[in-house]
Amino acid sequence: MEECSYCGQSFDDEEGYLAHLADEHERELSAIDRRRVEGYESDRGDDGLPTGPLVLGVVFGVAVLLVVYVTLFMGSGTGAADVGQAGTAHEHGTINVTIDGRTVDFSQERYQVTQTGNSRFHFEGGTAVWHKHATGVTLEYALGVHGIEVSEDSVTVDGTTYRASDPGTEVVVEVNGEPVDPSEYVIQGASSASAAEQGDHIRVVVRTDSS
Incomplete structure (x- = not known):
């Protein structure tokens, strides 16, 4: 309990007492x-707010922004932590992604490198041949990179998730005809785009009772 020696008013804590002195008895x-x-x-800062909490708030905000930046911009897709720099590889292969009878056409402009901006894995030249330009590129x-999330038994496209455990749903995630774990399988390809058929063939198929 603090008591003002100038006017006799009492205060529960020192902070309230000092604020009173500054305001009433300067x-x-x-x-x-x-x-x-x-x-x-001085501790409160020029605007009368405690500087300690402000500093902590700024530090926390910067940390959050850094996490968001790394996740959205550095990652450019899931599983980016172990992917090498662009230019550390140059391989090619083929792909087929079919969802409920609709085959994704990766030759469309939206999937080309000019649109995605991803130099590690992309499609280019208006073809559906995949180009890998970095080491450690997993299927995931x-x-x-192209907005398709996959696991061993699920596929998410355009906000819809298909799970093998759902009734009447079949999910196939294969490379060269063999089931793989997309988070661990690193795709391999041919050195020339003209020999893409010799590289990994990625196959993702979802079938439901409605297809």
């Missing part, structure tokens, strides 16, 4: 009280 303060008030105002990452 011209009456003794040298000691003036130093206490100056220290209090490759499809994630």
Whole structure:
């Protein structure tokens, strides 16, 4: 409990007491009280807000923004942590993604490198041959670049998730005819686009009772 020596008013804590001195008795303060008030105002900052919480808030905000930046821009798809820099590989292969009878046409402009901006894995030249330009590109990452999320038993496209466990739903995630774990399988391809058939053939198929 603090009691004002100038007017006798009582305060529950020192902060309230010092604020009172600054607001009500600025011209009456003794040298000691003036130093206490100056220290209090310094801690609060020029706008009267405690600087400690403000600093912590700024640090926290910067940390959140950094996480968002790394996730959205550095990643450019899932599983990006182990993907090498662009230019560390140059391979090619083929792909087929069919969802409920609709085959994704990767030769469309929306899937080309000019639109995705991803130099690690993309399609180019108006073809559906995939181009891999970095080491460590997993199947999960490759499809994630183009907005298709895959696991061993699920596929998410355009906000809809298809699970093998759902009634009447079949999910196929294969490379060269063999089931793979997309988060671990690193795709391999031919050195020339003209020999893409010799590279990994990615096959993702979803069938439901409605297809």
